[in-house]
Amino acid sequence: MSVAAATHPPAATRTGVPLLRFAVPLALVLVTAVLVSLPTSALPAWAWKYPLAWQAPLPAWISAFMKWLMETASLGLFTVRDLTRGVASALDAVLFVAKAVLATGVAQGAGASATTLVPPIPWFAMILASSAAAYAVGGRRLALGMAAGLLYLAVFGQWASAMITLASVLVASVIGAAGGLLIGLACVRWRTLERLMSPLLDMAQTMPVFAYLLPMLILFGFGPASAMVATVIYALPPMVRVTIVAIRAVPEEIRELGVMSGCTRRQITWKMLVPSALPALMVGVNQVIMLSLNVVIIASMIGAGGLGWDVLAALRRLDIGGGLEAGLAITVLAVLLDRFAQAMAQRTERVAKEDVAGAAGRRLAVRVALVWALGLWIAAAVWPEIALYPNDWKLSTAPYWSQLVSWINVNFFSVLDAIRTAALLNVLTPVKRFMLALPWPWVVALVMLAGWRLGGLRLALTTGAMTLFLAVVGLWQTSMLTVYLCGVAVLISVVIGVPIGVAAANRPRLWRVVEAVIDTLQTLPAFIYLIPIVMLFRVGDFTALIAIVLYAVAPAIRYTAHGVRRVPATLIEAGQMTGCSRRQLLTRIRLPLATPDILLGLNQTIMLALSMLVITALVGTRDLGQETYMALSKADVGRGLVAGVCVAFIGMVADRLISAAAERLRRRTGLAA
């Protein structure tokens, strides 16, 4: 049988007989084409549309379970409700303090009669204190950048919103980093725990935030605490992963040294392992901060206030300029937080190089600045009128932006519209039709076949089950719309990203430019992309597509460059000595050897594309992202969660298949991971 023969490709590859290698895929493609073009009557109706009667009413079950959990479930001494509400009030208290200090102050009474007891840190004191902290951590340049960035927030009237956002981000980051560290350490100690955690971490990262925002609202009540929990859940997985890897990477000898010095277990962990791994751990902290900001922005759209809310409100008013300004404020905040966290991560390296006298002078300067900031805060408490940023000093560029956009729209409308229509007609709509025309049993079969060929029976069963789940819960059509949008976006990302990665890999100057661009794209909260694109192309799939590609192209570039660079120099030299042309070097040596890395980049690209779905739901896509968004607005826990799990499953199927393929290639070429 041809399928069986094709499971032993090495023989075919080596002898150079491509017939069997191509016969099976070709047959599959043919069957697919035939199936898609068949008239509806050719197959039984259940193959086209998953019958309602076979569907599991999972959303209803989940909603019922949540209801039971919150109303009846008890843990003996107290109910689940008591527990979650206890956690919520603790979180609320922390958040309240952070917001009071940064944004709102503490007031007595309500409304117009409220009297301020403690004012928030006035803007000038905050700028002084933050710049001092930046100076201590990263030197003069970071301090100047910090001052300029914060001044921007004040000048453009974004201060209050930005501080609310900052308060949430700080609290979420501290909880996320500490929690991630502890869970990571526990995973290192108990391998069973690690095995349990791994799929949960995958889920938390691939599920749209909206999907678990909803259960959180029910568990922790309607308030900032539940948004906080959702944020932490989303931001925590990279910290756990980084912790596991970083702690494992501490040399065994260090651990042995601890034992030989008579350290207790706790001493080994906190005096040796964690400090030794600190530079790596700080990379995880940086990730936590950036992800927290991302989610806080999204969460603030459902009423928590802050910069995200400002952007959304402006977009609804069609106030493009206002939206852009608030969006830029998010960007400024993101860049400041990112640079600050990076400086912290690199700090241990730099401290050593400093001379002692310089360090002492630095410390003094920082202390003086902090004392001044405190003094100014107290002064603001005594004379509240000085604390506010004067309205006369505020600037706004919003009108100019609005004018610019309308100018573009007036002059280039026909061009932009032509691009959009062409893309829709020639690419998006046909692919969409094709995906929707596929019979679901055939898709499940194809996925299982791929799983079996790449990783064996187990992989076939898990991926098959996950795919089947999409149909069983009745979201097949919506899922296919998701696959279509993400699929096209990923394809475009790869088509753009791989050549750029290859071109930049061995050209340091070009790489610096490319890296700066993709760093910026990844630092920005995903939400930001939408604003200019919506302005130019209005809402719809094409806008969503561009936003997803912008966000997801970075790993495709990064991993390709990494893979190409990692090809051993001796192999390149061997190629040159056998007389390979430049093109042959690329196609015969560099690309084949870089393929495992490129596949991993593809993997990441898919994950990022899926994570953008929730954002693009705002511009009216009709996929699973929209499903979760709708469920959120209707407070339908079951529906939102199931749609979220579907997104997670699509991501996991892609991840498992691609990882298996990369692993297979690695083993064959004998390259280390």
Place this chain on the structure above:
Amino acid sequence: MSHPILACRGVAKLYGARASRFVRDGRFAGAPEELAAAGVVAAVRDVDLEIARGETFVIMGLSGSGKSTLVRCLSALTPPSAGEVLFEGRNLSTMAEGDLLQIRRHQMGMVFQNFALLPHLTVLGNVAFPLDVQGVKKTEREAKALEMIRLVGLSGREGRFPRELSGGQQQRVGIARSLAVKPDLWFLDEPFSALDPLIRREMQDEVLRLQGLLKKTIVFITHDFDEAVRIADRIAIMKDGRIEQIGTAEELLLRPATDYVRAFTQEAPRAKILTARAVMAPAPSGAEFAGRVDARARVASFAHEVEAAERPFAVVDGGAVIGVVDRLAMIDVLVGRERKAVAA
């Protein structure tokens, strides 16, 4: 009676899924083929040894011979699968956790192959680390650490971070740290293998100097026979997890127990190992001597004088002449010939 400071009896360490069954049946001493077939690796098998107080004991073997595993059993970093390790007569693997902690804090020190310096601490912080763990006050532990740093010749560098030091300097920090608690038993696990040959020699001298000063009991692991010869009072040669032979360098050279040991000692610097006693010939009565050498002196230390003299030298032990050495004997040593009678 006084116990040897460290002793082990029947120590074995087996790895693999089915290791415990072999241990239970006591079959680990068997042929390695049988173990290998079952997927069990016997890193250490059937090791007995005693280390006397004040002795420099070198465990020598090539990579994979089990020497690193053995030293980890001796230092109780890994529990042996079978047998017992006795520290001053007390069994390390059955001892209460707290007692073991105290022994490690006050009586043992260890130097690691790749230095194991903590990257976030300065030289001073690293050397003071074991004292910090014990809860010694900051001023006191830093005073002690500074003393150790001076001892290894790194004064003035105590504020540096490990990555700013050369490999040799880093290992000096490792040595200072292991000595900071004033241990009785000093483990050095291939301490100089990661260093350049020239630095390695310098560091060996350093260990000899420190040992002359401090008189510790040393357990030194190496894969370099020359290094073993320079440092050791006694050497244990390991192969496939077993000890092939234990003895002084001279004993290994003159009476190798196995072909493996003989192969090792063949290329050894004989003049630096053999003593006058080992190469002397019976003294002919009434002979005249150009000079006298001590029976325990190494050949290398007097070869030059003997060669320069016309007449043989007398070998003396406590004032009595017990034999003679002459030019021919020197050449025999150099070319590795068996000793013949001096021209009768």
